[in-house]
Amino acid sequence: MSKVIAITNQKGGVGKTTTTVDLGAALSRENKKVLLVDFDPQGNLTSGLGIDRKRPFTVLNLLQSEVMGMPYDVHEAIVTHETDEVKMDVLPANKLLVSAEAIFNSFDGEKELILKNVLTKVKDDYDYVLIDCPPSLSLLTINALGAANSVLIPMQPAKYSLDGLADLIKLVMMAQNSFNTELEFEGIVYTLDTPNQIEARNIKQDVEDAYGANVRIHETFIPRLKDISSSPSYGVSVFDFAPSSKGAMAYANLAKEVLANA
Ligand SMILES: Nc1ncnc2c1ncn2[C@@H]1O[C@H](COP(=O)(O)OP(=O)(O)OP(=O)(O)O)[C@@H](O)[C@H]1O
Ligand SMILES: [Mg+2]
Numbered sequence: 001m002s003k004v005i006a007i008t009n010q011k012g013g014v015g016k017t018t019t020t021v022d023l024g025a026a027l028s029r030e031n032k033k034v035l036l037v038d039f040d041p042q043g044n045l046t047s048g049l050g051i052d053r054k055r056p057f058t059v060l061n062l063l064q065s066e067v068m069g070m071p072y073d074v075h076e077a078i079v080t081h082e083t084d085e086v087k088m089d090v091l092p093a094n095k096l097l098v099s100a101e102a103i104f105n106s107f108d109g110e111k112e113l114i115l116k117n118v119l120t121k122v123k124d125d126y127d128y129v130l131i132d133c134p135p136s137l138s139l140l141t142i143n144a145l146g147a148a149n150s151v152l153i154p155m156q157p158a159k160y161s162l163d164g165l166a167d168l169i170k171l172v173m174m175a176q177n178s179f180n181t182e183l184e185f186e187g188i189v190y191t192l193d194t195p196n197q198i199e200a201r202n203i204k205q206d207v208e209d210a211y212g213a214n215v216r217i218h219e220t221f222i223p224r225l226k227d228i229s230s231s232p233s234y235g236v237s238v239f240d241f242a243p244s245s246k247g248a249m250a251y252a253n254l255a256k257e258v259l260a261n262a
Contacts (some may be wrong), residue, residue: 002126006131009154018191020036035129036091037144039134040097045090049236051092058092059118066114083237115143115144137171146179151185156191157190157204158203191221192224193222
């Protein structure tokens with residue numbers, strides 16, 4: 001059985017792309033077959049894994065063909081990222097993905113389920129499909145929620161991080177009540193964490209008080225570490241850049257928690 005996880009938070013720069021890449025890498029090291037979907041026009045996941053953003057065939061082409069009812073092969077768009085440490089497939093994106101909104105809006109059918117329909121064609125080839133969402137509550141994010149079994153929310157325990165979380169949780173609940181009744185919360189994972197700082201501890205307490213009863217808060221937290229921020233410059237995950245680093249260990253632990261919640 002494959003599991004599709006949307007990695008989302010409309011706040012920018014909170015570690016969505018980093019978590020998609022490094023959690024995916026950690027799952028592949030647990031011998032899971034992994035597909036990463038870049039669903040952000042910034043294409044950071046694509047370039048962060050050393051894939052050329054100018055590739056002519058991306059996730060956008062698949063969405064277009066799906067909406068137009070034309071035949072297509074998802075495998076044509078997939079790129080395999082293989083190193084000594086990890087092996088995972090990637091569905092790349094680039095800035096042209098901004099036009100997806102117009103494509104979704106032009107569709108007469110269920111606009112929220114277009115990505116789901118694309119992924120249905122390949123998801124059984126994988127144990128885990130991780131979707132890296134853009135920093136917005138747009139139709140791209142809504143399509144990721146439509147395609148997902150669960151939602152993982154990376155969150156930096158810092159000032160302003162609680163702002164917007166209520167809107168995101170409301171959107172997930174709206175999805176659960178309408179176009180994806182099976183959708184679950186994978187949970188919140190703290191990223192860019194500075195666990196020794198009192199401010200981070202206070203914010204975690206606020207999150208626990210507000211959402212702890214309904215949303216899993218992962219025990220594993222991802223500290224702010226240079227090894228984690230440096231690896232995309234080399235086009236690899238943290239497991240290739242610094243395999244025995246604290247950053248690699250943190251994502252390996254997060255993968256174990258995700259696996260335990262299968
Ligand atoms: N644990 C970490 N330690 C240090 N730096 C990190 C960590 N996680 C992410 N970063 C860095 O923080 C920045 C933002 O991370 P990332 O791109 O993953 O966030 P994002 O939520 O995907 O951003 P966006 O909203 O723009 O898509 C990047 O420069 C990344 O390398
Ligand atoms: Mg990102």
